[in-house]
Amino acid sequence: MKASADEFATFRPTGDALVLASVGSPAERELLDHWLSDQRSKHPEARIEVLELPGDDEPPAATLARLVQLLDADENRSVVPARVFWIPGGLPTRSKVVAFLSGRDTYRPPVILQHRILKRDPSRARVVAGEPATVAELHHQWSDTTIAENPREFAHFVLRRASLAVERVELRLLGPEYKSPRLVKPEMLASNRFREGLEQIPGATIEKAGTMLDELSTGWSRFSVDLIPSLGRAIFSRGFDPNVDYDRPQVEAMRKALETHPAVLLFSHRSYLDGVIVPVAMQENRLPPVHTFAGINLSFGAMGPLMRHSGVIFIRRKLDDPLYKYVLRQFVGYIVEKRFNLSWSIEGTRSRTGKMLPPKLGLLAYVADAYLDGRSDDILLQPVSISFDQLHETAEYAAYARGGEKTPEGLSWMYNFIKAQGDRNYGKIYVRFPEAVSMREYLGEPHGDMTTDENAKRLALQKMAFEVAWRILRATPINASALVSALLLTTKGVALTLDQLHHTLQDSLDYLERKQNPMTNSTLRLRTPEGVRAAVDALSGGHPVTRVDGGREPVWLIAPQDEHEAAFYRNTLIDAFLETSIVDLALAHAARTDDDRLAAFWRQAMRLRDLLKFDFYFADSTAFREHLAEEMSWFPDWEQDVTAGGDRIDAILLRKRPVVAGAMLRPFFEAYEIVADVLRDDPPDVSEKELTRRALGVGAQYVAQDRVHSNEAVSALLFATARQVCADQGLLEPADDLSERRALFSEELRTVLADMAKVERMSRKQFVARERRRRADAGGAARENGHTLKA
Secondary structure (H helix, E strand, O other), X not given: XXXXXXXXXXXXXXXXXXXXXXXXXXXXXXXXXXXXXXXXXXXXXXXXXEEEEOOOOOOOHHHHHHHHHHXXXXXXXXXXXXXXXXXXXXXXXXXXXXXXHHOOOOOOOOHHHHHHHHHHOHHHEEEEEOOOEEHHHHHHHHHHHEOOOOHHHHHHHHHHHHHHHHHHHHHHHHOXXXXXXXXXXXXXXXXXXXXXXXXXXXXXXXXXXXXXXXHHOOOEOHHHHHHHHHHHHHHHOOOEOOOOEEOHHHHHHHHHHHOOOOEEEEEOOOOOOHHHHXXXXXXXXXXXXXXXXXXXXXXXXXXXXXHHOEOXXXXXXXXXOHHHHHHHHHHHHHHHHOOOEEEEEOOOOOOOOOOOOOOOOHHHHHHHHHHHOOOOOOOEEEEEEEEEOOOOOHHHHHHHHOOOOOOOOOHHHHHHHHHHOOOOOOEXXXXXXXXXXXXXXXXXXXXXXXXXXXXHHHHHHHHXXXXXXXXXXXXXXXXXXXXXXXXXXXXXXXXXXXXXXXXXXXXXXXXXXXXXXXXOHHHHHHHOHHHHHHHHHXXXXXXXXXXXXXXXXXXXXXXXXXXXXXXXXXXXXXXXXXXXXXXXXHHHHHHOOOOOHHHHHHHHHHHHHHHOXXXXXXXXXXXXXXXXXXXHOOOXXXXXXXXXXXXXXXXXXXXXXXXXXXHHHHHHHHHHHHHHHHHOOOOOOOOHHHHHHHHHHHHHHHHHOOOOOOHHHOOHHHHHHHHHHHHHOOOOOOOOOHHHHHHHHHHHHHHHHHHHHHHHHHHHHHHHHHHHHHHHHHHHHHHHHHHXXXX
């Protein structure tokens, strides 16, 4: 419940008081005069002196000189900031938008309207007073935190403290969603900490640092807190359900955590809409706004000021200037010290494949430095999962996979992006806030050994970042688009009926329920034929499913040209099936081994984990083995069956539900094989660009020859991680036996794909058996109905 403004309209002086009264108009002067008269009548024993300040503008020299005199007169005098607080409402929209773009306080009505507004509704404005402090207390704070040079500097410091004191009162009236940093540049430039560090950088000056702080400057104006989420909602509501899907207990847990510590919200990034959705989610749930980092390439045209006033911090792509790196690090430290929340994509950029990318540590290292310097007793890393039923950007990602170039951002790009949201219905948006990761837990106490041990700090940062990503993956609900796309991709262009789709999906749904994976309502509805029909219809029209009508019943398939788009959706759920897919392949590997088959099972499982580590997140080795043992524990005496080998391993595969290694992992291993084959003819130092160009060509040949099973394996995006896999195997470094090792690696990948083929045969046997049962059940029902009719 918000406090009443009347609670903040009085102050209780213990002696003489100096009121710093911010006045921006005749109407505000009248309100302040009336308030001062009232305070004097209530406190006749106190001598209340007033210094009028010109609203939010810099005071003239004469006013500043007068403040210096008043502060020097009596160090026991209380300093009380006061100004008029305007309650929002009723302002002309055009005036608010102009004020917003100019960066002015849009919650203060234009001067020309103020008397008219107060005449119509006197309750629209009232005076608020900040927490008083004595001159002596303020002087002590100034000496401790800033460069104590002269009385005028002290006067400026007092003005900043006064402004912040009133700001705190107004936030108690408005709510935490209006909290935003003020006076960042003057506060930082005046601080001892900042000046001392600046002196260590050759060629650094206060002027250059100030210019960089202007470039970084950000803030949520009060009107932007209202406007930007509304604009964001208007953008995504063109194609999505306007009601974002939240997990309410998660929201309340995060609200409680944010009351005590600053947080860095690290979100998954699959769309440019993510940056729109985060502010909407915070505002809708009445949570403090976040200040989001973005590349300075997005600061174009009118977007620069618009985004700066809505919490965006523009940073340079290259951090090669020592002064800029220092200013950015100190800026981040200031933000977290003042308990404002930061936000950025933990992946650093959009995932164009649908699966999460490896976490980036750059900005996180700056936050860790702020914590280790003691600027907060803890900082929370708040994972944020943002997912979508569908995205229009998948067509763009498919073009990238085929080797296309990124479209540069600009006003026309933005217009087309917003316009594309209205092309069709894209379903729902899902936002999840799993439990936050404590920086203290990973880095220990501030000012500890890790402050100087860079290796230990980097290792801790990596563990923190992976834990955040792991929590995002576990919290992301699986949607129907992903499951349907995964199933239809396995048929290699063969269409399925509604009944075939429905029956085949049930094994995956059973598995997800058994593992307690979060699922959307659209996924839960796949238990019914009606739910499956709704899912495939939503994806039809080449988005990416094609529906074929005109026969006895409609059928659905994914055409070759749509495989890359379908793969994006399928990839969003692979992590849920990753470990069971590795079990499939390890079982197939053990079945063809003559040695210790149980040892071969575990050895191959760990090898597959190593090969896939650049594409997916895994638990640590011990936990990974435990997870696989849990998967196999659903089969009594599985270790004896694996040891026996042969038909007993095949029997496990036939009984196992689901058998999905081919559906989930074939494109990745085929992409690895293509790159490995290309490398056999290439020099050790082949460039990434050249390797990708040649792999696209060889991949197109292999598709034409049916040497790889789908177009989606021929992807510049997958070839990028395939190159990392090859580099990790030491295949991009000169060596005497390089050709031999490259050949052996290609052969190893072919054996993995051979095991996958066996797994796929088992999956088809399951499908055929299921179809026979379905038809038998349908025939039995038909005969029963016929008997009933005859009777």
